[in-house]
Amino acid sequence: MDRRGWGNFCKRVKKLQRLNPAAAEYSVQLNYLQEMIDLPWNEYTKDNFDLKNAQNVLDSDHFGLEKVKDRIIEHLAVLKLKGDLKSPILCLYGPPGVGKTSLGKSIASALDRKYVRMSLGGLHDEAEIRGHRKTYIGAMPGRIIQGMKKAKSSNPVFILDEIDKVGSDHKGDPSSALLEVLDPEQNSAFHDNFLDVDYDLSKVMFVATANNVGAISGPLRDRMEMIDVSGYITEEKTEIAKRHLIPKQLENHGITSKDVKISKEVISEVIDKYTRESGVRSLDQRLAKIMRRIARKVAMDDKYEVSISVEDLKELLGAKMFSRDKYQGNEFAGVVTGLAWTSVGGEILYVESSLSPGKGKLTLTGNLGDVMKESALLAQEYLRARASQLEIKKEAFDNWNLHIHVPQGAIPKDGPSAGVTMITSIASAFTQRKVKKNLAMTGEITLRGKVLPVGGIREKILAAKRAGIKEIILCHENQRDIDEIKPIYLKGLKFHFVEDVMEVLDIALMKQKVNAPLKI
Structure with missing residues (x-):
């Protein structure tokens, strides 16, 4: 407690001595002073600087997760050499069930620190973070300060679970209140409305967990060190x-x-x-x-x-619940295998295109979002402009209706990464050329025909391996993601890195046509 806080505390003790115990104000002042006394002002546990022991604890508790373990050991090493260091604010993000929350316990055990967990799922009241003002009946400190009181130490490992599921309503925005907590430059003087004095959180090691990074507000994301904890093979x-x-x-x-x-x-x-x-x-x-x-x-x-x-x-x-996502072959023109990312990992995605005589109508089915619909329109316009290069008659687009379907129609699907899959599917349908066997692809497209990078590459590769895919087409900028993946994940896969849609079509479309080609 600093000098100002101590002066405030002494002033309130004197005020309590003057009050009649029967007065309503008496219980308010007493409650405040008890909360102040219970807090672990300047009480710290001693960190265990045995780095080999810390490595052994982390390895015995969790298999894999090398990035996270390395980051913890690095933090301990610097702390050991420097003696004083502002704790990092880590955010472990990835699908459910990969060990993000339990990893916090292991970190606390490796450092010999106290462990506190705070679930943020569904939190929508700012007072839960900052506390209530003392003037309110039943006022109490925020959950951050309550966590410190529970830990009985000012340098615990504090887990902020499900930080992506924080809500906001008329009671305030808790994610904005967390900005002060999770900023290493500000949290040395965290202000709780109930205490009305600054509390030092700079020695606390905050570890946040999330499933969906996109749901975390930008300013909050910038204050944390993001560590990807993706799925297992x-x-x-x-x-x-x-x-x-x-x-x-x-x-x-x-x-x-x-x-x-x-x-x-x-x-x-x-x-x-x-x-x-x-x-x-x-x-x-x-x-x-x-x-x-x-x-x-x-x-x-x-x-x-x-x-x-x-x-x-x-x-x-009981009976088998699932069958593996199987590659369905290349017997039909217009059927292409894409790769998709979901919050529970990667999946393979089929895009089917078929033609019927008509007046050039485009039909999209399969519960597609706006971005995927735009990808289909982009793909069709690009091919219409490049029809001669692919030996497609220009009138084919006006004389044949195009139907694009993405199976599993009950599941909503959206995102730009199916762009190359869409364009390959439409090109295959109009040329009646088969798509190369055991091939999958992912990437966004532009109207100029550029292939852009996409995310979730590791999860998509795991999905491809499960389905028996042998070759994958990616944007050349995604090569950096491939370089960071362990060789064991890439075993048996061949990668084609492309910059242009025509490169995709050259790789994906075979010269061989289906047995009974349409007369386009």
């Missing part, structure tokens, strides 16, 4: 299950490794046929269901096979 999920999930579920269900044995083959089958996610939350739930069935048999002294086989999964988990 099947091999990584298998290792996570073996090292973490199965031991945890055995303990939760009161059975031991002697009661049940699950091979890597069985885990892979559960991942492929009973889950569809980037994280491991559903996998954990499926393993819990298996353990419940085994616990029941153990408790009832039933005879059963300890080693679970792939065939046993139907009895334990």
Whole structure:
């Protein structure tokens, strides 16, 4: 507490001594002074600077997530050498179930700091962050100050969970109130309305988590160091299950490794046929269901096979819930495989184009958003202008109706990254040339025919691998994203980096036409 705060505190103590305990003001002043006394002014836990121990703690708790671990070790190293450092404000973003929130506990454990978690999902009252003014009945400090009181330390690891789900209404905008909390230049003097004195948050290590970065306000995003925690491939999920999930579920269900044995083959089958996610939350739930069935048999002294086989999964988990996104072949002209990003990971996306005699009408179906509809119009206009280069008669656009459909019509779809897929699909339909086998693509297009970069490349590549894709077309600027991805994710894939739509069509369209070509 600074000199001004201490003076304010002493003044209120003297005021309390003069008040009659029966007066209404007495309880207000007493409540305020108790809150001030309970706060950990200038109380700090000692950081553990054993970097090898910190690395071991992070590695034992979480498989993968190298970027985050490296950032924590770097912070510890600088803190050890310099002795004093403003804590970084990290934002871990990625799909659900990849370990963002639990990573906060590991960070606290590695640093030997206190751990506080604050869920921001659905928060829409600014007073939750800054506190209420003392004049209100039932006034109390904000949840930041309450978290500090709970931690009993002024340098805890503070998790701000689901920061992308903060709302705003007539009660204020909490995301704007968080600007002061999450600015390293300002949070050394955080002002809570209830305390009415500054509190130093500069030693607190704030770790925010989010699923969708686009939902975080720009000024708030600028104040945080964004770290991508994306999905896992099947091999990584298998290792996570073996090292973490199965031991945890055995303990939760009161059975031991002697009661049940699950091979890597069985885990892979559960991942492929009973889950569809980037994280491991559903996998954990499926393993819990298996353990419940085994616990029941153990408790009832039933005879059963300890080693679970792939065939046993139907009895334990029921019929297969999912089939892998499969590449559907290239037998028809106009069908192209695209790659899409969703909040739960990557998926493959089919774009189908077909022609029928008419007057050049364009029909779009498949629950498409405005951006995807614009991509289709761009694609059609570009091909109309370049018809001679692709040996398409110009009158074909006026004499044939074009229908573009993106399957799974119940699911809303939007975004610019299907641009190259749209243009390849339309070109394939009008030329009746087949699309190269086992090929997928993603990228935005312009009216000039330029291919622009898109995001979510790692998730899209995982989706392509799951579907059995062998070749991927990307914008040449996305090569920087590929260079940052581990070689294990890229194994078995060939990449074509392009700048122009004509390059895409040269790679994607084969000379071979379908068996019964339309007379266009």
